[in-house]
Amino acid sequence: MNETTDAPLTPRHWIAATALISGLVACYLHLWKVGLTGPLVCSGNGGCEIAQMSQWGQLLGVDVALIGTLGYMLILATALIGIQPRWINDPRITYLLMLLIFPAILFTFWLKYNEFMVLKTFCPWCAVSAVTITLHGVWVVLDRKRVKRLVGPLDDR
Numbered sequence: 001m002n003e004t005t006d007a008p009l010t011p012r013h014w015i016a017a018t019a020l021i022s023g024l025v026a027c028y029l030h031l032w033k034v035g036l037t038g039p040l041v042c043s044g045n046g047g048c049e050i051a052q053m054s055q056w057g058q059l060l061g062v063d064v065a066l067i068g069t070l071g072y073m074l075i076l077a078t079a080l081i082g083i084q085p086r087w088i089n090d091p092r093i094t095y096l097l098m099l100l101i102f103p104a105i106l107f108t109f110w111l112k113y114n115e116f117m118v119l120k121t122f123c124p125w126c127a128v129s130a131v132t133i134t135l136h137g138v139w140v141v142l143d144r145k146r147v148k149r150l151v152g153p154l155d156d157r
Contacts, residue, residue: 010088010146011139015097016079022132023072025125029065033057047121056114064111068129075100075136091147094140101136108133 031037033052042048051057057064078100082093108130115121 010083011143012079012082012088012093012097015101015136015139015143016076016083018132018135019072019076019079022129023069023076025128026065026068026072029125030063030069033063033065042124045122047115048123048125050119050121051115051123051126054114054119056111056119071100071104072132075104089147089150091144091151094143094147097136097140097143101133101140104133105137 028037029040029048029052032040040048040052052065059067075097078093078096081087082090082097087093111126112130115123115126
């Protein structure tokens with residue numbers, strides 16, 4: 001089997017698909033926050049509004065949902081480039097994904113801690129992002145193993 005063209009879906013494919021979904025969710029939250037959509041569709045507890053309008057809904061004056069939108073779009077673009085035949089086994093794509101994903105995991109855990117422990121609320125939309133970025137962490141590690149098995153580590157070139 002030709003590993004480049006006949007390969008099944010790689011972790012990069014899953015990263016791209018889920019980054020698109022969570023990027024759209026983050027964009028929806030940002031558009032709601034700036035008043036460009038109707039009411040926020042959320043659970044009955046109001047957790048989405050509480051989380052979005054809290055002090056943790058912004059970082060240095062920038063809407064956290066906008067940061068999420070841009071972050072997921074960067075991850076999506078990198079993963080889409082990384083699934084092209086020319087780049088499918090290039091370890092540099094995996095390392096770039098790691099540089100995008102691992103800090104995002106830490107940022108997300110910090111946000112979820114504040115949501116749960118400080119605000120004592122739950123935002124299902126934020127949970128979608130937390131699950132997605134955690135899965136991205138798992139998938140990028142699996143992708144590193146896949147690429148290392150196929151072409152060896154970048155340092156050995």
